[in-house]
Amino acid sequence: MSWIPFKIGQPKKQIVPKTVERDFEREYGKLQQLEEQTKRLQKDMRKSTDADLAMSKSAVKISLDLLSNPLCEQDQDFLNMVTALDTAMKRMDAFNQEKVNQIQKTVIEPLKKFGSVFPSLNMAVKRREQALQDYRRLQAKVEKYEEKEKTGPVLAKLHQAREELRPVRDDFEAKNKQLLDEMPRFYNSRLDYFQPSFESLIRAQVVYYSEMHKIFGDLTQQLDQPGCPDEQRERENEARLSELRALSIVADD
């Protein structure tokens, strides 16, 4: 005997209470938000560190090109200054690389790991949804038979339907419970998870900038040019420009 094709209807009974559904939506919603934010944070952190490295490299290029200019051979003072500058830049670049490595290890990698849990979560949610659909469908079927006149064939089909429904319902309940338990736990784990990373991030900055301060502080001493306020520097630059312009060979514009 072949099955009578059966329309998939909606069950009359609300099989999943509204509060439960709402709770689920809320918890899952929070996690979806978190997923988005961690993904973008990771991307931005990576791009930021790349830009940081690029900046450092271009600083090194400044001193490298100066050093390769033949003027260095002629002018001892210039050579000394440029050599000192080059040393400083190279050291800073090394420290910068170390800083970036530390950030990579303690911030970006953990972010990535955190993010890798989400696909599994999303799959589990999908499976629950699928189970819910099946549950709904079979529940509707049972209800349909329950409403009909209790003839033999109907009873047989009802019995059939109930047999089918039972395991599907159990499956859904199990999945639902598991997720309702695990989702908040996972969400809360972010608190403890990220604090060490960001602490590490701050500390890495302190380490780097302490070195930078020391190195460039020493260099300014060595170059024997006292730091002067901005207006004075501006005046200096104006003076240098006028000196040049005073020469006939310099065009006036």
Add this chain to the structure above:
Amino acid sequence: MTSHGDDALSSRTGAPGGDDRLSEDRSLLQQRLAVRELLDTEVSYLHVLQLCASDIRSRLQQLPQGDLDVLFSNIDDIIKVNSRLLHDLQETASREEEQVQLIGNTFLEFQEELEQVYKVYCASYEQALLLVETYRKEPELQREIQGIIEAVLPQAGPSGLSFLLVIPLQRITKYPLLLQKILENTLPDASAYAVLQRATSALQDVVTNINEYKRRKEVASKYTKVEPLSLRERLARINTHTLSKKTTRLSQLLKQEAGLVPRTEDKEFDDLEEKFHWVSLCVTELKSNVAAYLDNLEAFLRFRPQDYNLEIPGGPVVQYCYLARDLQLQAFPEFKQQLEAQVWQPLCSLAKALAGPQNLIKKRLDKLLDFERVEEKLLEVGSMTYEEEAARHTYQALNSLLVAELPQFNQLAMRWLSQILCAFVTLQRDLAKQVLQRAEDSLAQLPHHHLSEPAFRKLVEDALGQTSHQLRAFQENFEKVLPPPTTQPLLPGAERQVQALLSRYGPGKLYQVTSNISGAGTLDLTLPRGHIVALLQNKDTKGNSSRWLVDTGGHRGYVPAGKLEVYHVVPTEEELRGQARPHKDSQHQTPEPTSAPVPSVPTVTQVVAVYPFVARSSHEVSLQAGQWVTVLEAHDKKGNPEWSLVEVNGQRGYVPSSFLARAPSPAPWGWSLPS
């Protein structure tokens, strides 16, 4: 002074043979007159200058300050120098004997200053004249200016302003002539003569130098500018003249390259040029490197990881967000701004200043080729045209200008470059200080700030290791796939069929149909979803492995393999089953005798009659659908499982087994209907 002259004149009439003395006296008189002229003219000159500088200039209100600066240039400096000169010259008046010598000395002392101060004035004179021309074109303005000048200096005449402005030029060129006049009337053996002679030539040099200076300035301003010309404009400039110039230069260059003509080697210039070239290279490279650095800084500042919200209310995460925001809004933009003002802008100005010398050097080379050709011609022919003479002069002017000023340029540029680099370094230090201050504040509020860096790193490593485990646990939890619900339950009566197949073929060979199969060919089966079959062969006679040969328990045939799923036997009251006899297709409802002996297991169960049945003999009993019956024996007297002995409504009889269904019976085991 005149008394001497009078004495000389009066003594003349007296003594005979006084001709020599006569001319001597006359010379002396002339000398005295010349000296007088010098001083008197100086006095009136200075007077006029002062009137110009104060009265006239201050009344020319309608002209903008910039214009006044050009017109009157450094007239104040001239007044200062000339005042002192006049003062010193007047002092010499008291020392009659040595006056001439003192005058000579005075001029020698003032030589340098006069040159410096007048060359500036002369250099801007051309421009001043241009301005005067423009004023002349405006009648209203011209009238006003004229009015003012006439009020102060009526002797200026109708050409007022230009008359006044040329006065300093006239004066400086006059000095050599005035001194010459005194010199002519001085005895060659007088001690004053040598001094005066030196003074005269000195002042002559001053005039020459001023002219040279003026010429260099003109040449410089002609050639330092590079006008951005479009191709069309460039083409328009080509005419026979320029073409011939260029071809001549080219041929000269080629001759040099071929060694036919000696190249003018000028080591001094070449060294200067080389150094200038390196300075330019340094500046342009530095400029482009700083530009790249600034671009990277800008890119770095575009990323704002602190803007993302993890909904973490406190602790290091929040600390970091504050810190990052602070840095991005204050410390870094300030740094960038200062870099632009103190490093980038100056570099741009310095780079721009390179253009002038670069053009002049290029032009000099061109002119040099011209010059060399002219020199050649001069050797061959002994004369040159006016144009050739001009070319020669231009080259010489350019060359001397560059030789004089390039070293200064190089030095100034290097000095500025060093300052710019120092600024760069200082700014880096200041940035570090700013960031460090803020970061250390944040650090102080972190939980582990007291730990040393290595200790902290170890701590973080451990913490991350732990949380990594935790995350893996979460992931595994989410990935745990609970066993899927059991596959579709069986058709009524199918359980026995399953048992039959199971005992015949074994559990590994059972499959369940997952969706309705409609057979097409004669050997294909039509089976409903849920039906259980046993696999006989997993391919057909042609070797097609997607068409399987199966046994339904009654029929054999082919079914598509894709619609079969491995069937796991779910034990449901298996102890009640014992039949191993293959079960015919349940479509057949008439009982058929079978020959195979079947061990009968006595069963007493409650079942529901699924279909109505009309008894056709006294052995049979009628059923109504949905009726509860008690199964006494699940087979007939011959052991055929297709018939069951049941009791219903007090009656006993046989009914087709397939009309009965197992239903969850509320009655405990052994319950039976009252007979």
